[in-house]
C-alpha cells in the first residue's frame with residue numbers, strides 16, 4: 001500500500017525566522033496588541049494561561065485578567081472547588097465590597113485592632129446587638145487610643161456622621177466623594193437604610209493601576225474555565241456558569257473527536273450566552289468541525305507542549321507553526337479566532353505564532369514558575385524551582401482518579417496508566433506580571449520589526465525564511481561565555 005504523505009514539510013518555531021520589514025513605527029509603545037480570545041471576548045494582550053493544575057487557579061487568572069489577558073481555571077479538582085475558584089476571580093474587582101467585615105459596638109479597641117490585622121484591612125463597620133450598622137471604625141480612629149479596653153462604640157465614627165453613597169453609583173462618583181471629603185471608606189446604604197457594601201479608596205486605586213484589564217459589562221474581571229467531555233462535565237459547566245464564568249474551554253487532547261464535538265454542541269445549546277472554546281485540534285478539518293458544532297474559538301496544538309510526549313507515545317501530531325497556519329486560515333474563513341497552544345518558549349515564539357494567523361497564545365510551563373501558579377517551591381542543588389506537569393502525566397492521572405473516586409488510588413492501578421505527559425521542574429521566576437511584561441515587550445518589538453501596528457497588520461505583513469541549524473546557532477548568544 002502506498003504511503004499517504006502530505007507534499008509539504010511541516011515546520012515549527014525553530015525552523016523559521018521572520019524577515020524584517022520597513023517600519024513606520026517609531027517606538028514599541030506605538031503598537032496595539034488588542035485581539036480576540038473568542039467571538040465576543042476581547043483582550044488587550046494576546047496571552048492566556050493554560051488550563052493545567054500547575055499553572056492556572058484563581059491567583060493566576062486574577063493576575064492575567066488584570067494585565068489584559070485571561071486565565072483558564074483547570075478542571076482537575078472537584079466541581080465545587082472549580083466554581084469557587086471562578087467566583088474568587090469574579091468577586092475580586094467590583095469596586096464595592098459586597099460583604100464588608102464588621103465588629104460589635106461593645107467589642108474592645110484591642111479586638112478591633114486584631115480583626116484589622118487579621119484581614120489586612122483599614123476599617124470595620126460597627127454593628128449593634130440587632131445587627132444594625134451603627135458606625136465605622138478605621139485604623140485612624142485607633143491610632144493613638146491608649147486604652148485598649150475601651151469599647152469600639154466610643155471611638156468609632158457614628159452612623160449619623162458618616163459620609164455614605166447610594167447603590168448604583170459610578171466609580172467616578174465614588175472617587176469624587178472620597179476625594180472631596182478626604183476619606184478612605186464609603187459605606188453604601190439604600191433608601192431604607194440597608195447596607196449594600198463598602199467602597200474603599202484602596203480598591204479604586206487597584207482598579208486604576210490596571211487600565212487594560214479584561215472585564216465584563218459589569219466591571220468584573222473575566223475568567224475562563226476548562227471542562228471535560230463526560231456527562232458530569234455539563235454539571236461542572238453549569239456550576240462555573242453560575243459562578244459567573246465568561247468562557248468555557250472544552251479541554252481534550254484529541255479535540256477532533258465526536259465526544260468533544262458533542263460537548264461543544266451541548267454547551268452552546270445549554271449556555272448560548274457563554275463563549276465556548278473547542279480543542280485541541282491540529283488541522284483545518286478539525287477547526288471546521290469545531291465551528292460547525294458551535295465553537296467561538298478553537299485551540300490548536302497536538303503534542304507541541306513542553307511537557308507533552310503524545311508524539312512519542314502515539315506517533316501523532318503536526319509541528320506547531322504549520323498546524324497553527326493551516327488552522328488559522330480555516331478559522332479566518334469562518335470568522336473564529338485561533339489559540340496557539342503549546343511549545344512557546346520565548347517572546348519570539350509568540351510573535352511567530354501570531355504571525356502565522358493565531359489571535360492568541362496559551363502558555364503553560366513559561367508561567368508555571370511564577371508566584372501565582374499553584375504549588376510550592378522546591379529546592380534542588382541550592383536553586384529554587386516549581387513543578388510543572390503534563391495533564392496526561394502519570395501523577396496527574398493518579399491525582400485525577402483520586403479526585404473522581406474521592407479516595408487514594410491503589411498503587412497497582414498505577415501500572416495501567418499510559419502517560420502522554422511528563423512531570424518536570426522550572427526555575428522560580430517571581431511575579432507573573434514581570435514575566436508577562438518581558439514577553440509582551442518582546443512581542444511589541446516584534447510587531448515593529450514587521451512594520452505592523454496591530455496583530456491584524458502582522459498577519460498581512462509577515463514573511464518567513466526557513467533556516468538551517470547553522471542559522472539557529474547564529475540566532476542565540478554564541479561564541480561568547482554567557483554569564
Ligand code: XMP
Nearest residue numbers: 305306308310342343364365390391392421
Ligand atoms: P507549554 O509548552 O506552554 O504547553 O508548556 C502547554 C500545553 O501543553 C498541553 N499539555 C499536554 N500535552 N500531554 C500532552 O501531550 C500532557 O500531559 C499535557 N499537559 C498539557 C496543553 O495543551 C497545554 O496548554
